[in-house]
Amino acid sequence: MRHLLSTADLGHDEAVLILDTARELAQIGERSVKKLPTLRGRTVVNLFYEDSTRTRTSFELAAKRLSADVINFSAKGSSVAKGESLKDTALTLQAMGADGVVVRHGASGAAHRLAGWVDGSVVNAGDGTHEHPTQALLDAYTMRERTGRLAGLRVAIVGDVLHSRVARSNVLLLHTLGAEVTLVAPPTLVPVSVGTWPCQVSYDLDEVLPKSDVVMMLRVQAERMNEAFFPTAREYSRRYGLDRDRFALMGEDAIVMHPGPMVRGMEISAEVADSPRATVTRQVANGVSVRMAVLYLLLGGSEPAIGQR
């Protein structure tokens, strides 16, 4: 069985196949009957160990639009809360005949572990500080939709790269798709071996902004200052926040992205977040199409057409 655990699992053609499939499936959202019979009789389990209404509902909607049966299995109030191990939960889902398991977990690698215990396809919906492949796919989709290309696109990813699964997945996927990524963060918030990653690194946002077609802001938790990653939220915001003045440094066609949830006033100011060049809500809409594409390509045929074996 094949799984989508990391964007590193996707070759160029596979990634493009997902984006192209998503583009076709996006039409469904504009029809009166927003449903396809494709996954009729298939069961998709949403296994969420972390609260994430946004991601869970996006996957749920995607699966339902493909006519799959969807079971939401959240850690709260379930056997998980009573101390059931991930493996036992996996075996339970297995016994229920889950064809696909969408898993969000606070531990890096949880999706990998799960994939070893169930027969169905596992989709990583975010594991610890590791990866969040469908977020990167919807980001790439949104970039292609807004700018018309990915090859050669200059993308700045700004913020807490160290703890960001979104950044990891995006760096790998955008590199595969030919974009040029620059990570921008205080040195405390980039991994020590970032020099081996397929991207550039800068500590100076003002210098990078004019040279970027896409600026992706990552959420920064103010609590990080308690671990000495930066002195104060105010200083972080001053040096790395995207406010009106910095927004003006960007190219006229450059867009602002954010995976959400945003911390307005911290990494992004309200007027930038609400600008027509901000794609935040578009990213949400595209998320459903991209997740439909992933579920179709993993579960729609006799065997998955994408992902890691």
Place this chain on the structure above:
Amino acid sequence: MCAQNGAEGDPSAGPPGTGAGELRAVLEGPEIRRALTRIAHEVLERTKGAEDVTLLGIPSRGAPLARRLAERIERVESRTVPCGALDITMYRDDLHLAPARALGRTDIPQEGIDGRVVVLVDDVLFSGRTVRAALDALNDLGRPRAVQLAVLVDRGHRELPIRADYVGKNLPTSLRETVRVQLEETDGRDAVLLGPAGGPGTPAEALRRSAGRPGPGGESTGSEEENR
């Protein structure tokens, strides 16, 4: 899959015995063009001037055929005919028999399909399952006044109660044979080729073929489009 490009389909191109050489053309460019012109006129006649006709081609080769029909009708009537494409992949009944496939383009004309006479256009009519899927897809898109079917070739062997309203050529075949349609737009030339099943290709392709198409002793769930 197999023998879908011009080189392999050309009897003179491949060395004898490779299988590719056993395909023979039963319709050539001029005959295909004449058949399409005739179908265009029949559509005009049957729909009394085709005023509320929308042509929807089923990808991949139904879509260029639909455009050619639209051009011919427009030439006669001197007005545009809404023409689009309807991908039926997500409605197929044999998805579980092969790995998930890439989707074709769906492109519904601005007017939509409510109240229109939709003419579905495909290259080969075979088991009828593709048309069944297309009818399901239409049902989710709206409510046409009527749905008609135009095909370039009807090769028989229906598995569902479906018939074409417009046929370019009836081609009696055995289940062991394959029918391929080649078009300028997709293949660089116009031709309808007939050959034995299980031509050149890898064993995996042969397996997929046998699973995806009606066969003498096997599953009979295939689509008419053999070059998908």
Place this chain on the structure above:
Amino acid sequence: MSDENESGGTEYLIRGARPLGGEPADILVRAGEIAAVGPRAAAEAGAPARTVQADGMIALPGLVDLHTHLREPGREDAETVASGCRSAAMGGFTAVHAMANTDPVADTAGVVEQVWRLGRDSGHCDVRPVGAVTRGLAGERLAELGAMADSVARVRVFSDDGMCVSDPLLMRRALEYVKAFDGVVAQHAQDPRLTQGAQMNEGEVSDRLGLAGWPAVAEEAVIARDCLLAEHVGSRLHVCHVSTKGSVEIIRWAKQRGCDVTAEVTPHHLLLTDDLVEGYDPIYKVNPPLRTAADVHALREGLADGTIDCVATDHAPHPIEAKETEWANAAMGMLGLETALSVVQHTMVDTGLLDWAAVADRMSAAPARIGRLTGHGRPLAAGEPANIALYDASAERVVDPAAMESKSTNSPYRGMRLPGRVTGTFLRGVPTVLDGKIQ
């Protein structure tokens, strides 16, 4: 198999073995001692002597482990003193040092005496308890080190293993205090602040996998500090499971300065690297973490040139459920006793870095010396205690944890092909392993 007083009932004539890998020589074992080695052995053998055919086997002094987790008391589901001792015997060991992180912690004379008695009753291996440095391993107040040293367990090695004695003042006092009874503090060098939430070696792999990194400097900084402290107060220091290239360099430097420091390396740090974590299988989760190939190389060099004095297994049994889980929730540690000699052969002998005499030093004589353990780590010579391991270096095996004597199965070598096999182990003249089978 029981008490040392009862040992030596039967005479054994070990034929054809090669002491320390040298020329074949018969060894006569009688009354718990080696009675003769060489041509005289057969001549001196009494009529009822049992013959052990050991043609071509390497004969080594019984191995000594400075770092073993036997889990009893407290986690008998993972290992007991008895099962751990059988496991040790199967690995060619005749003495192990049982780490203090049991439940209750071995921080009083009562607990160390209990562990010592359990070892004595097992009969498969001598058990030398390690005492905790601080009460409850809490790193706040010294445990009653003197009481443990004076107990029947005669504790000489003190360690908060698993926890680092990170408070420099407390470490200084511990180093000074154990001088009174020739003890040694075995430090688990890990700066707790630099390793908060750490999951694996910090580097390329951890950054890619999104696992919190465990920087080499967190180990190296503590080792450097402790060497300087030990030098300042004139005490002995032992560094547990050295895992980085930088640590090797610091210890080499400290020894050159004349600092009385010894160090150990685990078999797994001599062989395995952090890229094994790629699949998130916690069988590779261990403390200190698996490092890089450059570290492995430096550790082998350090063991070869004597910078690192000995190999210690850090045998750490865990029940299946502690490993069949998410990486972050999994327990740290791996089995080591029954594969140690094979891994050392593979990494050190087959690579030409050590000969068998040096293996005997690194795995028997040196650890016995550091632990002040008399009766072990002695030469294979007439009049010495008959603690002997017989090893077939030409054998090959696929590691099967289920077939091990340990109660646990968390071996990182599962399915791996390793050279060599222990075919016999003698503890004071009594075979604990014969023909590769536990006795």
